Amino acid sequence: MKQTKYIFVTGGVVSSLGKGIISSSIGLLLKACGYKVTIQKFDPYINIDPGTLNPYEHGECYVTEDGVETDLDLGHYERFTGIRTTVHNSVTTGKIYQAVIEKERRGDYLGKTIQVVPHITNEIKDRIRANALDGDFDFIITEIGGTIGDMESAPFLEAIRQLRWELGGHSLCIHLTYVPYLRAAGELKTKPTQHSVKELQGLGIQPDFLILRTEKHLDRALLHKVAAFCNVDTDSVIQSEDLPSIYEVPLNMHRQGLDRTILAKIGMADMAGHEQRLSQWEDFVRKEKDLQETVKVGLVGKYDLQDAYKSIRESLHIAGIHTGRKVEIQFVNSENLNISNVGETLRGMDGVVICPGFGSRGIEGKIEAVNYTRTHDIPTFGICLGMQMMVVEFARNVLGLKEAHSSEINPETPHNVIDMMEGQKALTHMGGTMRLGAYACSLADGSRVLEIYGKERIRERHRHRYEFNNAYLSRFEQAGMRCSGRNPENNLVEIVEIPGLKWFIGTQFHPEYSSTVLEPHPLFMDFIKNL
Ligand code: GLN
Numbered sequence: 001m002k003q004t005k006y007i008f009v010t011g012g013v014v015s016s017l018g019k020g021i022i023s024s025s026i027g028l029l030l031k032a033c034g035y036k037v038t039i040q041k042f043d044p045y046i047n048i049d050p051g052t053l054n055p056y057e058h059g060e061c062y063v064t065e066d067g068v069e070t071d072l073d074l075g076h077y078e079r080f081t082g083i084r085t086t087v088h089n090s091v092t093t094g095k096i097y098q099a100v101i102e103k104e105r106r107g108d109y110l111g112k113t114i115q116v117v118p119h120i121t122n123e124i125k126d127r128i129r130a131n132a133l134d135g136d137f138d139f140i141i142t143e144i145g146g147t148i149g150d151m152e153s154a155p156f157l158e159a160i161r162q163l164r165w166e167l168g169g170h171s172l173c174i175h176l177t178y179v180p181y182l183r184a185a186g187e188l189k190t191k192p193t194q195h196s197v198k199e200l201q202g203l204g205i206q207p208d209f210l211i212l213r214t215e216k217h218l219d220r221a222l223l224h225k226v227a228a229f230c231n232v233d234t235d236s237v238i239q240s241e242d243l244p245s246i247y248e249v250p251l252n253m254h255r256q257g258l259d260r261t262i263l264a265k266i267g268m269a270d271m272a273g274h275e276q277r278l279s280q281w282e283d284f285v286r287k288e289k290d291l292q293e294t295v296k297v298g299l300v301g302k303y304d305l306q307d308a309y310k311s312i313r314e315s316l317h318i319a320g321i322h323t324g325r326k327v328e329i330q331f332v333n334s335e336n337l338n339i340s341n342v343g344e345t346l347r348g349m350d351g352v353v354i355c356p357g358f359g360s361r362g363i364e365g366k367i368e369a370v371n372y373t374r375t376h377d378i379p380t381f382g383i384c385l386g387m388q389m390m391v392v393e394f395a396r397n398v399l400g401l402k403e404a405h406s407s408e409i410n411p412e413t414p415h416n417v418i419d420m421m422e423g424q425k426a427l428t429h430m431g432g433t434m435r436l437g438a439y440a441c442s443l444a445d446g447s448r449v450l451e452i453y454g455k456e457r458i459r460e461r462h463r464h465r466y467e468f469n470n471a472y473l474s475r476f477e478q479a480g481m482r483c484s485g486r487n488p489e490n491n492l493v494e495i496v497e498i499p500g501l502k503w504f505i506g507t508q509f510h511p512e513y514s515s516t517v518l519e520p521h522p523l524f525m526d527f528i529k530n531l
Helices: 018-031 073-081 093-104 116-135 154-167 191-202 220-230 246-255 257-264 274-289 306-322 342-346 363-375 385-397 450-451 470-479 523-531
Strands: 005-011 037-043 088-090 139-144 171-179 211-214 238-242 293-301 326-332 351-354 379-384 417-420 435-443 457-466 466-468 482-486 491-496 502-508
Touching: 005 018, 005 154, 018 037, 018 073, 018 139, 018 171, 018 246, 018 257, 018 274, 018 470, 037 073, 037 116, 073 306, 088 093, 088 363, 093 116, 116 139, 116 238, 116 435, 154 171, 154 523, 171 191, 171 257, 191 211, 191 220, 211 220, 211 257, 220 238, 246 257, 246 274, 257 523, 274 306, 293 363, 293 379, 306 326, 306 523, 342 363, 351 363, 351 385, 363 379, 363 450, 379 385, 379 523, 385 417, 385 466, 385 470, 385 491, 385 502, 435 450, 435 491, 450 482, 450 523, 466 491, 470 482, 502 523
Parallel strands: 005 139, 005 171, 037 088, 037 139, 171 211, 211 238, 293 326, 293 351, 351 379, 379 502
Antiparallel strands: 417 466, 435 457, 435 482, 482 491, 491 502
16 A cells, blocks of 8 residues: 655635645646646535535535535646546535534444544544545645634644644645735735744644745745745745746746655655656647637626636636637626627627526526527527526527426426426425536437537536426427437436537536546537637
């Protein structure tokens, strides 16, 4: 059995420094060194998972193949490294407490008083190790959400302190901080970093590496100063300057030798082929810098926030790079869309994505958008709720079922073309009760999607409660909307398309969750190619 090495990534000074991107970059680099790597995220909030969180709180909810609703950082992990994450890769304080309380109720603790230390910290340590047991990894990278000094993250840091002691040399701590530039003084300031490291040291954790986020280039003298003040080797103080693209971050880390220094410190060899394995990534970044043509994609949704549709944005962007196009995404708030302004809003778009979502806010705007793109033959990609609104629009305006709707939005509709699955109706709570994770789908002969995927059987990730109502299936097909992807076990409709149009495809599943930098999703690729 190999000795797994553990890398802990913490953050200090301020939040939103991009710990997820740094963790993903380290994962990518170590994978390129020839090692088996996984990355997990510990979120200090009390929600069991982000599934019930409003996207305005934490951005998009990402879904793993095994059906866990997770933080959007897991999307970065998968896109950067191509690894597939599971239930072990996403842990929240809520999950930890839930597990401990369940054990207490079962009597597992034999009458002991249950405390943060050792019961909560032991549960956290087990979750870090559990990952090791599951996959025989060379490296487990554990990213701790939040900022050093937050009350919420204290049990995680205590668990790391203990674990590092127990692991005796088989772990590293990488601390990410911020070096602000004070314009009035014309100076870069290291004091917040020094304080943050002191705070970490006060908790019994000495960082091995410091990654300094900065808007301006840091000179060697400053890096030396930080190293000296923080008990860190100079070659282990790395700077992470703002870059035009997040995909340049791993290369910037590599240039400063972060991967080599990590391996040297942990006593692992750099396996042959490292540079060669990174070369594909370098090609990608080169292409990204050299995009000549621009295409404009309207993103019709209701959350006017970059992170709310993170995976869709990245999937579009990545597919654009692979096809030589800069994808300019224009957010279109569906709440403001109506019959009189939809034309002027969408006319200039080369393509339109109708976004996923829940609830009725902005729903009629989405239907108006579909109506406009369908009748003006603008390439349209509907995802989950977006696909459902393609169905509703078609029912209303082609089948003439004026009151057609999804029963999520109008439970009284006489034409519930989108309806809740039988098994879901009796549910009493919201968390984790959707159709979640990867399911099989078979693609119909002669369909556009079969041509795009190039294989008859696919597996895609889901996150929804409502489905196409098969009672209406033949009417749709006769009128020209083809149900070209079906679940082979229960016949649920997973894909609709209108063959006569340039590109009009809706998927009940979320292809954006499985699109990665080096393996972009075929649907996104084909959509962008056809704009
Ligand atoms: N609200 C819809 C459903 O539950 C769509 C969900 C989504 O877009 N992810 O089926």
